[in-house]
Amino acid sequence: MNNHFMARAIELSVENVRSGRGGPFGAVVVKAGKMIAEGVNQVTARNDPTAHAEVLAIRQACEKLACFELKDCELYTSCEPCPMCLGAIYWTRVAHVYYAGSAADASRAGFDDSAIYHEIGQPPTTRTIPMTQTMREEALAAFRAWEEKPDKIRY
Numbered sequence: 710m711n712n713h714f715m716a717r718a719i720e721l722s723v724e725n726v727r728s729g730r731g732g733p734f735g736a737v738v739v740k741a742g743k744m745i746a747e748g749v750n751q752v753t754a755r756n757d758p759t760a761h762a763e764v765l766a767i768r769q770a771c772e773k774l775a776c777f778e779l780k781d782c783e784l785y786t787s788c789e790p791c792p793m794c795l796g797a798i799y800w801t802r803v804a805h806v807y808y809a810g811s812a813a814d815a816s817r818a819g820f821d822d823s824a825i826y827h828e829i830g831q832p833p834t835t836r837t838i839p840m841t842q843t844m845r846e847e848a849l850a851a852f853r854a855w856e857e858k859p860d861k862i863r864y
Contacts, residue, residue, distance in 0.1 A: 710805075710807055711739070711742070711785075714737050714739050714744060714783075714785040714807075715785045715787075715807055715809060717735075717737050717744065717747070717785070718735045718736050718737050718747075718762075718785045718786055718787045718809070719735065719787045719809055720735065721735025721736070721737070721747060721748075721749050721762070721787070722734050722735035722749065722750075722762070722787035722788075723735075724749070725749040725750060725762075730749070730751065730753075730754045731749055731750040731751045731752060731753055731754050731760075732750035732752060732753070732820065733750070733787070733788075733818065734749065734750040734761060734762040734763075734786070734787055734788055735747070735748070735749050735750075735762050735786070735787045736748050736749075736762040736763045736765075736766040736784060736785065736786040736787065737766060737784075737785045737786075738766050738767065738769070738770035738779065738782050738783070738784055738785075738803075739782060739783045739784075739785065740770075740774070740779075740781055740782045740783075741781070745769075745770050745773055745774065745782070746766045746767070746769035746770035746773060747766055747769070748761075748762045748763065748764070748765030748766030748767075748768075748769060749762050749765070750762045751765065759793065761791065761793065761794050762786065762787070762794075763784065763786050763790055763794035763797060763798065764793070764794055764797050766784070766786075767779065767784070767797055767798070767801055770782060771801070777801070777864060778801055778802050778864070779801040779802065779803045779804075780802050780803070780804060781804060782801075782803050782804060783803065783804055783805045783806070783807065784798060784803050784805070784806045784807070785806075785807045785808075786806065786807070786808045786809070787808070787809050787810060788808060788809060788810035788811070788812075788814065788815050788820075789808045789810065789811050789812045789814075789815070790806065790808065791812075791815075791820075791822045791825070792822055792825045792826060792829060793825075800864075824837075
């Protein structure tokens with residue numbers, strides 16, 4: 710762990726609020742002791758609910774490294790990742806995540822993810838946003854095509 714990188718993530722989060730461009734979140738991706746990417750929350754600036762600091766930093770790092778995994782990288786983030794960011798983190802397989810603020814801190818500031826965590830554990834048919842499965846058999850054709858593809862890139 711390097712407090713310099715965490716300090717940068719926190720600095721980004723404060724600057725983002727003061728600039729009026731977004732929420733109080735910042736993140737940096739580090740590889741071999743060097744910062745290779747950074748991101749700030751841009752949900753309202755981009756009208757994009759997926760434009761969280763961690764996601765934007767991950768996108769930038771993957772583009773810079775020309776890969777879709779960050780196995781040799783660390784992520785420093787100003788706050789405990791939300792469920793969406795946590796999913797992105799696991800997909801990238803980062804080596805370690807360091808975070809400053811907690812989910813409870815974020816909740817007190819108006820960024821409460823508890824409803825999402827609750828929904829994830831529910832069967833799709835009982836979630837508050839209706840979810841109905843349809844045309845499953847037809848959709849399986851894509852998985853069969855993937856299984857048969859000899860030159861697929863596994864992830």
